[in-house]
Amino acid sequence: MEIMLLDSSDPVVAQAAPILATGRKWTPQTATEQAKAALRHRDIVGQVQEGRSGLGLGASTPTWSKATPSQRRKLVLQEVHRDEEAGRCAQAVAQAKQGKWMAWEGIEKRKISWQELWEMETFRATSLKHILVGCKTSLTQGRYTWRHNQVLKSLAAVLESRQTSVNALPPPSSRWQATSFVREGEGQANLTSVGPGAGQLGGARDWKLVADLGQKLCFPAEIASTNLRPDLVMWSASIKLVYIIELTVPWESSVEEAYERKRLRYAELAADVQQRGWRAKVRPVEVGCRGFVATSTSRLLREMGVRGKVLKRGASGCG
Structure with missing residues (x-):
């Protein structure tokens, strides 16, 4: 509201903008002025590359000089949020224990609710890592194996559903029908449907799946020994x-x-499989012991053709 009044074309309205009562360390007016200065500077710098996608492939945003009043307000709010998030991350880096999450690599972003935070209060002891992954008693009692298998069941269920959907499709050589879109309010689309180019499973209809659950898994003899x-x-x-x-x-x-340890563990097996005329894809996946899903897991689900709500549901189920 303050930004809308200050940017009003009517000078009387602009001068009548209220002064909000805030704390000593942060004021809305100072934050908005800094955000506007940063946006003007970004106009001068121009388009820059972000990440590995290449120049110009990121999401395009309107420049400050060409943005409409409503777009400017949105840009200012986004810049203020970005600046506050950068400040929180800078503070977290300096914290020895609370900021350890800043060193995590290959983990998907996740929002944590207040309920989850309150539940974590009982684990403020420094022995949390020992309890979750380093306790020999829990290991011998099978607690870690039980936790691993619960996650494996969720992952296997998603992949089994995907396998069934793909095997039920017409042969890959048949002509695919165009995708049918559903208008808003006229029903729901089938979230488990598979398109002709979705995922790496579309080239066959005889997929088989075995999981190391309940019984000792034997690697398919037709592939390798x-x-x-x-x-x-x-x-x-x-x-x-x-x-x-x-x-x-x-x-x-x-x-x-x-990830690297498991990838190297199966490298020799993959080479043996390839010598027998098969193509082998080793896919280590990880789900943190506190429920944070690694990017390797989401990447595997996308490779299998899992998209949209099914992808989110599958990743959350593994967590």
Whole structure:
């Protein structure tokens, strides 16, 4: 409201803008002025590359000089939020214990509710890491195995549903019908439907899936002979393609380490499979012991063609 009044074309309205009562360390007027200065400076700098997507491939935003009044207000609010978030992150980096999450790599962003924060209050002891991943008693009693299998069940359920959907489709050589869109208020689209180019499973209709749950998994003899037991194996004999999926539930700061360790563990098996005329894709996936899903897990689901609400539901279920 203050921005709208200050930017009014009527000088009387602009001068009548109220002065909001705030604390000593932060005032709305100072924050908005700093945001406007940053936006004007961004106009001078011009378009820059962000991330690995390349120049010009990111989301385009209107420049300050060409933005409408409503767009300017939105830009100012976004800049204020960005500046406040940067301040919180800078403070977190300087905190030895509370800021350890800043060192996590390969973890999907996640919003934490106040209820979850209150539930974490009982775990303020420094022994949390020992309790969740380093307790020998919990290991011998099978608690870590139970937790791992619960996550594996959720992941296997999503992939099994995907496998069933793909195998039920017409042969890949048949002509695909155009995608039918549903107008707002006229019903719901099928969230588990598979398009001709969605995912890496669309090239076959004979996918099989085995999971290391309830019984000792044996690697398919038609592919290779090994004593290794991946958590999930998904393969198609028609296109000679096998996915070797290994799940880890590590401490969140050890996600990248777990990924590399499991990838190297199955590298020799993948080479043996390829020598037998198959294509092998080793896919280590991780879900943190506190429920934070790694990017490797979301990447696997997208590769399998899981999209939209199904992707979010599958990732949250694994967490």
